Amino acid sequence: MDFIPLHDPIWQRLDGEDGPRPHPAPRPHALLSLEQWHAVRESWPADLPVGMVLPNTADVATVAADLPRWSLVALQFPKWTDGRAYSQARLLRGRHGYTGELRAVGDVLADMLPLLQRTGFSSVQLRADQSIASARRALRFFTGHYQGDVTQPQPLFKRQAA
């Protein structure tokens, strides 16, 4: 799990004064909204790494065809107890074959780390008051789980049988 500072030095949103610029000019490591992507997707150079911020209401099946072009997908937790992004992550990894960076952003707590990891997130931007040490510790309590997940697709009953 990678811990990304709140001000990411690499991936940048392309915002103007009134929010996302409607037709951003291509640049590497741009982090776009879906609206921006739809405006530029035909003209965006294939070799420029591009990332996407998806709202947790997005149906990830509708973007499946574009996934190979994205290097980063950021899924949002507007409140940390809003668990929709866990399902989005599980579907992106398990059903739609997304292999790029999958990042949790928003109201992200250290205690969410086990869930994030198991549903396929590979990086997080913790909320400002959260400690990376607590987040790392949160990943160490359990050595195994009952049900399968993205990192360990086989549930306990299949692992035991093997």
Add this chain to the structure above:
Amino acid sequence: MYRYTDFDRHFVRARAAQFRDQLQRHLAGELADEDFRPLRLQNGWYVQRHAPMLRVAVPYGELSSRQLRMLARIAREHDHRDAGLPTERGGFGHFSTRQNLQFNWIPLTEAADVMDKLADVDLHGIQTSGNCIRNITTDALAGIAPDEDVDPRPYAEILRQWSTLHPEFAFLPRKFKIAIHGAREDRAAIGWHDIGLQLHRNGAGEVGFRVWVGGGMGRTPVIGTKLADFVPWQLILVYIEAIVRVYNLHGRRDNAYKARIKILVKAEGQRFVDQVNAEFDALQHGDALSGAHVIPQAEFDRVAACFTPPPVLAPGFETADDTDAPLAYRRWLGRNVHMHKVPGYRAVTLSLKRAGLPPGDVTAAQMDGAAALAERFSRGELRVTHDQNLLLPWVQAAELRALWQAAQAGGFATPNIGLLTDMIACPGGDLCALANARSLPIAAAIQERFDDLDRLHDIGDIDLHISGCMNSCGHHHSGHIGILGVDKDGSEWYQVTVGGSDGSTLSGAATPGKVIGPSFAADEVPDVVEALIELYRRERRRGEPFIETARRLGPQAFRAAADAVRRSTALAGAE
């Protein structure tokens, strides 16, 4: 009973260690109240009116005497307070309608130690609260009822394991309750659950599930919609994953009162059904994780082997001649003893509905007493029933008389199972911070009013359910008579319903009761209950239980009877 493996033991210990870490960070000021709250809830810790409440999971209601003795020890060593009314004192537990046990007086600073003690006997508080998949409930007669086609316990255990710390479904829009049974009679109120499961065999003798979805109580009572007639048992985890995923992605999160899956099912109708079926299909074809959660026969066999029946007894086991027995014993045989799947055995309910004690409450000494009865008479096993009693599942018929005497000595032999005083009640405003009104004084007043056994037996079978608020922990919607505490202008009032059903054979198809007029004052409630009962006694046909008379006469007749005994609310209404 299910026997914990090393993995299972290690797992609950890991959970206890994780909780200790969270608690320490909270007590050190590193984890704020609002962030700690969802974490402690998923371990069973509420903060209530006086102290935290701990809800201990009793998976599908099965409890060993060893576990019950540990619960008694926790009650003695941690659940205590020196002042207050008798009903507010610690040192006791409360069995809930979801087959769990609650403590009311444990200081939060001792919480982590308590979780360690629970882990010592394979118990925990995982997912007994919070917006996640809760403890799975079942028929208290699971595995022993004569009318059972398929024993639900192995499936309940497999579901318990699958739902435990499921990474995708820990933060659903709202709580999520699954109930399961495998008998002809529904004794698990499955129509009232987010998912209701009935095991049955198809024409080829294969085992599968009928699945209902979107039942629930609360502010908007809804009976579940049937989603499938036969999901092969091997696919049930996949099918439930499909349901819960659709709910997690599409359930409302803007309004807690509209966040249960029942609202989504009602709003979306056929679209919801189509979405679940599409997701179920996608999970089986074209998903990298597909197939992983199809239950192998070997796993089913491993779990099912834990639920073996006792050896069949030698012929001549049923020797008891009860013709000369005292009336009290015959009444107990009639009400508290239930027929059994295995010849020579009976199931016996230990009544936790007795004068002077709130429904479902047990002191530490009584827990030890019930554990001793289980050890002597029931292979060390007990069940928690959804109507807040304990049940001994493996009693030899020849030992009934001895059990009766021992149960009497322990205060468990009140012959009132299924009768008016065998009421369901939540802890209410005395203990619960959510409640709008108190439940326990109402329950106590009704207990006192109907303490005559002859009269109770004459009234016969009836479900009286009392909730202190709309959250419906006391299942008021499904009571033949339901009482709901409501708050108006800061004082306590009680809304009364008639004709509700949990879905049992006696009660008929699950349905919410009908309100009989404006709320009553607290001191009117016993009179109202008595008026409803007296109307029934006047109007009943031969052999007709209350619920049938209630349906035949309709709510208007009961409303008139109740209105006739109004006092303060009659005056208020006349103004």
